[in-house]
Structures are given as structure tokens and as C-alpha cells.
Amino acid sequence: MGDQLKLIRMAFSLLGPYLRRFIYLRFSALRQRWTYQVVPDAKNVVVIGGSFAGFELVNDLAATLPTGFKIVLIEKNSHFNYSFTFPRFSVVPGYEHTAFIPYDGIAKGAPAGLVTRIQDTVIGLTDTHVLLASGREIDYEYLAIATGSSQPLPVQVSATEFRPACRELQSVQETIKESQKIAIVGAGAVGVELATDIKGFYPEKDVTLVHSRGQILNTFGKRLHNYTLPIIRDEHKIRVLLNERPQLPKDRALLKQQTLAFSDGREESFDLVIACTGQRPNSSIIASLLPEVISKETSRILVKPTLQVALADGRSPRIFALGDVAEHGGPKMGRAGLLQGYIVMDNILAMIYGRAPSAIYKPQLNIEGSIKLTLGKSRLVIYAQDDPEATSDILIPAKNKAVDLGIAMAWRMHGADFRQAQAAKEMLAEPLSPAVIS
Numbered sequence: 434m435g436d437q438l439k440l441i442r443m444a445f446s447l448l449g450p451y452l453r454r455f456i457y458l459r460f461s462a463l464r465q466r467w468t469y470q471v472v473p474d475a476k477n478v479v480v481i482g483g484s485f486a487g488f489e490l491v492n493d494l495a496a497t498l499p500t501g502f503k504i505v506l507i508e509k510n511s512h513f514n515y516s517f518t519f520p521r522f523s524v525v526p527g528y529e530h531t532a533f534i535p536y537d538g539i540a541k542g543a544p545a546g547l548v549t550r551i552q553d554t555v556i557g558l559t560d561t562h563v564l565l566a567s568g569r570e571i572d573y574e575y576l577a578i579a580t581g582s583s584q585p586l587p588v589q590v591s592a593t594e595f596r597p598a599c600r601e602l603q604s605v606q607e608t609i610k611e612s613q614k615i616a617i618v619g620a621g622a623v624g625v626e627l628a629t630d631i632k633g634f635y636p637e638k639d640v641t642l643v644h645s646r647g648q649i650l651n652t653f654g655k656r657l658h659n660y661t662l663p664i665i666r667d668e669h670k671i672r673v674l675l676n677e678r679p680q681l682p683k684d685r686a687l688l689k690q691q692t693l694a695f696s697d698g699r700e701e702s703f704d705l706v707i708a709c710t711g712q713r714p715n716s717s718i719i720a721s722l723l724p725e726v727i728s729k730e731t732s733r734i735l736v737k738p739t740l741q742v743a744l745a746d747g748r749s750p751r752i753f754a755l756g757d758v759a760e761h762g763g764p765k766m767g768r769a770g771l772l773q774g775y776i777v778m779d780n781i782l783a784m785i786y787g788r789a790p791s792a793i794y795k796p797q798l799n800i801e802g803s804i805k806l807t808l809g810k811s812r813l814v815i816y817a818q819d820d821p822e823a824t825s826d827i828l829i830p831a832k833n834k835a836v837d838l839g840i841a842m843a844w845r846m847h848g849a850d851f852r853q854a855q856a857a858k859e860m861l862a863e864p865l866s867p868a869v870i871s
């Protein structure tokens with residue numbers, strides 16, 4: 434079967450369950466508006482982290498939680514950080530303000546009092562409470578941890594407020610613009626997108642892509658490597674060094690005037706080295722309460738198929754973990770976190786109604802792990818594999834016309850009005866106060 438046909442078949446297989454779920458949640462949200470009552474002693478379902486996994490879970494719970502329960506979302510950022518666009522907006526100026534989506538659209542239309550958002554950082558947990566950096570303590574009946582993972586710039590920003598966050602992306606743009614000889618270390622999806630964007634938008638720059646293995650994009654099937662490598666090397670004229678793992682300083686991704694040492698003893702200096710070497714899971718908040726549920730190998734939170742944290746003695750706690758922070762056996766992709774939200778919602782509802790949690794997460798690699806990978810200004814490739822060995826896969830080259838990667842759609846999907854982006858841009862033009870700059 435041709436790849437296009439396989440893709441259509443995959444889309445159809447997703448459509449049925451997705452539509453059923455969508456209709457159920459829509460009807461449930463309508464019923465909620467008429468039946469949900471705010472009561473003074475309502476118990477908290479706390480969601481920590483309002484990104485791809487947490488945002489969707491809050492929406493799902495807002496449509497289904499019965500009277501007597503309410504949702505508290507705790508998220509450190511003022512805006513949803515739409516990080517899919519960060520590599521592109523770290524290279525191309527003028528779009529960074531659109532990568533930060535206001536949270537206004539979360540649980541839109543839900544009864545007043547059902548959802549509360551707290552902008553704060555969680556620093557620890559007890560059996561009954563979530564501890565915040567501000568000193569507040571929030572009690573919980575059920576808890577969902579969706580704290581994802583950390584990566585330095587240009588994959589994530591460290592600022593939690595809109596303007597300094599935009600400034601961080603602008604500083605990467607400026608650093609790239611002023612550097613002629615650039616090395617990108619790590620040819621996962623981030624490294625490949627960033628290297629091809631730099632060459633796509635600045636063809637005169639000298640770009641080297643350094644990877645630890647013989648296969649780039651090695652978490653995907655070999656066919657993706659075979660397709661992308663010639664484009665990177667021959668079309669973009671990027672020098673690719675394979676089977677090289679130069680040592681880099683920890684926790685810093687942008688290294689100006691850096692020398693890299695290679696396996697043959699050779700040293701080479703670059704104006705700029707950008708480390709795109711992967712993620713660090715944000716699991717430490719559970720370390721003091723349940724240290725045994727943090728994987729020693731990956732630092733992710735170990736979960737059962739119900740996505741409850743996996744306690745060794747078989748107890749079923751009221752704590753769930755989903756998305757990139759959880760060791761769930763599925764791909765580390767936003768789409769996976771979104772589908773896991775349904776499982777967590779079902780199981781929390783089951784427990785509220787006195788039933789055993791029985792919804793099980795079974796990764797669907799072809800759907801959750803599929804990738805739409807940009808390869809510079811105007812090219813992209815869609816790739817999906819059916820199993821970890823990629824015995825059957827789909828690869829479809831396509832054109833990438835929108836410089837902003839269609840960010841307006843992301844605003845709509847998060848219930849936000851894209852016209853606000855223009856106002857945000859104007860706000861960005863105003864000078865920062867000295868306190869913020871320091």
C-alpha cells in the first residue's frame with residue numbers, strides 16, 4: 434500500500450474514537466452548565482503543569498467533574514508556551530510574541546468556580562497537599578502531575594512572564610544572526626529543525642551538525658534518516674559529523690566562542706555551539722513524598738497502565754502522572770500527553786463514583802509518535818511508524834509554506850483569539866523596566 438493511502442487509513446482509524454470522545458465531551462460540557470453547582474466544601478482535583486498534557490486534562494475534567502469537586506491548575510508560566518515553534522522563532526525574528534498563548538481559553542464556557550488557575554511553582558508534595566514556592570499549600574483529593582521536561586534555550590525559555598520570555602527568543606535570534614560558524618550538537622528532531630532553519634534563512638552561514646550515533650533522528654525508523662540526511666548534506670550544505678559525542682558544559686545550550694573536541698583528537702572552534710541534546714524530566718516534586726516512583730534510569734515518574742504512579746506494594750494512590758514526565762511506554766510527544774489525559778480523566782471519575790480505575794493507556798505509536806518535521810524554510814516531512822522496529826512506516830514529503838508554522842491554528846485550538854497577538858506585539862515594543870531587564 435502506498436504511503437498516502439496508509440496515512441488516510443491511519444487518519445480514519447483515529448477519527449472514529451476521536452469523534453466519539455469529542456461528542457461525549459461536548460454533550461457533557463453542555464450538561465455541566467445546567468447541573469454543576471459550586472459548593473463550599475468541594476474537593477480539589479489538582480493538575481500541575483498546563484502544557485500539552487495538563488491543558489487538555491483540565492478541559493476534559495471541566496466537562497465531566499460532578500458537583501462536590503473542582504479543578505485547580507497550577508502552572509508557573511503566565512502563558513501557554515507553544516514550544517513546537519521555538520526553534521523556528523529562535524531563528525526568524527518577528528513571530529516570537531505568537532508563541533505565548535494566553536490561558537483565557539482554558540475550559541472556556543465552564544461554570545464559574547469550577548476551574549481555578551494559580552500561577553506558581555510547585556516545590557513539593559505531601560500526602561494531602563501541594564506545596565508552592567509562594568508558601569501557599571493547596572489540598573488535593575486527586576492529583577495529576579503533568580510537569581513535562583526541561584531543556585535550555587532555544588527549546589524552552591526560563592522566564593515565566595510574556596515579555597522576558599519573548600526577549601529570550603529574541604536574544605537567540607540575535608546571537609545566531611551575529612555568528613558565522615555554528616555547530617548544532619545532537620541530531621534529534623530539535624537539532625535537525627534548528628540546523629536546517631539556520632541554513633534555510635541564512636544560507637551564507639557555515640553550519641555543522643554533530644551527532645552521537647551513525648543514524649540521525651535515531652528514535653525514529655532508519656527510513657527517516659535515509660530521507661533527511663541527503664537533504665541536510667546536499668541541499669542545505671550542512672556538514673554532518675556522525676558518531677561524535679563532544680563533551681559540553683551542563684545546563685547551557687548556547688555557547689559562544691566554544692571549542693569542540695572530536696574522537697580523533699582534533700579540536701575545532703565555533704562562533705556558536707547550540708546543544709540540542711535532549712530532555713531532563715521535571716519529576717523532582719514527588720521525590721520527597723514517593724522517591725521510589727522516580728526511575729533510576731530515566732528520572733521519569735513510573736506509572737501503571739492506569740497512569741497512577743506505580744507504588745511497589747500495589748497500593749492505588751490518588752496521584753497520576755502523564756505526558757513527558759511519566760514513564761508510560763509511549764512516545765514523548767504532545768499528542769501522547771493529550772490522549773493520556775482521557776485515561777486520567779476516566780480513572781479519576783471512576784474513583785469519584787466508587788469504582789476501580791480501569792482505563793488503560795496503550796500507546797498507539799503510529800498516531801502518537803508521528804512527526805511533522807520541518808527541513809528548512811519550505812520543506813517538511815511527515816513520518817509515522819507502526820512499531821518500535823519500524824517494520825511498517827509512512828514517509829510523506831510535503832511543502833512548508835507558512836513561516837509562522839500556522840501558529841494561528843494553535844491559538845484557536847487553545848481557545849484564544851489570535852487578534853490578541855497583535856496587541857501582545859505592541860506591548861513587546863514598549864521598553865522593559867530596569868528591574869525586568871536585570
Ligand SMILES: Cc1cc2nc3c(=O)[nH]c(=O)nc-3n(C[C@H](O)[C@H](O)[C@H](O)COP(=O)(O)OP(=O)(O)OC[C@H]3O[C@@H](n4cnc5c(N)ncnc54)[C@H](O)[C@@H]3O)c2cc1C
Nearest residue numbers: 482484485486509517555580581582756757765766767768
Ligand atoms: C521543538 C519541538 C517541537 C515539537 N513538536 C511536536 C509536534 O509537532 N507534535 C507533538 O505531538 N509533539 C511535539 N513535540 C513534543 C512535545 O512538545 C512534548 O511531548 C510536550 O511538550 C510534552 O507535553 P507535557 O505537557 O507533558 O510537558 P511540557 O510541555 O514539558 O510542559 C510541562 C508544563 O509544566 C509546567 N511546570 C513544570 N514544572 C512545574 C512546577 N514545578 N510547577 C508549576 N508548573 C510546572 C511547565 O511550565 C510546563 O508548562 C515537540 C517538541 C519540541 C521540543
Ligand SMILES: NC(=O)c1ccc[n+]([C@@H]2O[C@H](COP(=O)([O-])OP(=O)(O)OC[C@H]3O[C@@H](n4cnc5c(N)ncnc54)[C@H](OP(=O)(O)O)[C@@H]3O)[C@@H](O)[C@H]2O)c1
Nearest residue numbers: 619620621622623624644645678679710711765804805806
Ligand atoms: N516536529 C516535531 O514533532 C518535533 C520537533 C522537535 C522535537 N520533537 C520531539 O521532542 C523531543 C525532544 O527532541 P530533542 O531533539 O530535543 O531530543 P532527542 O530526541 O533526545 O535528541 C537528542 C539527540 O542528541 C544526541 N546527543 C546527546 N548528547 C550528545 C552529544 N554530546 N553529542 C552528540 N549528540 C548528542 C542524543 O543521542 P544519544 O541518545 O546517543 O545520547 C539524541 O539522539 C523528542 O521526543 C522529539 O521527537 C518533535
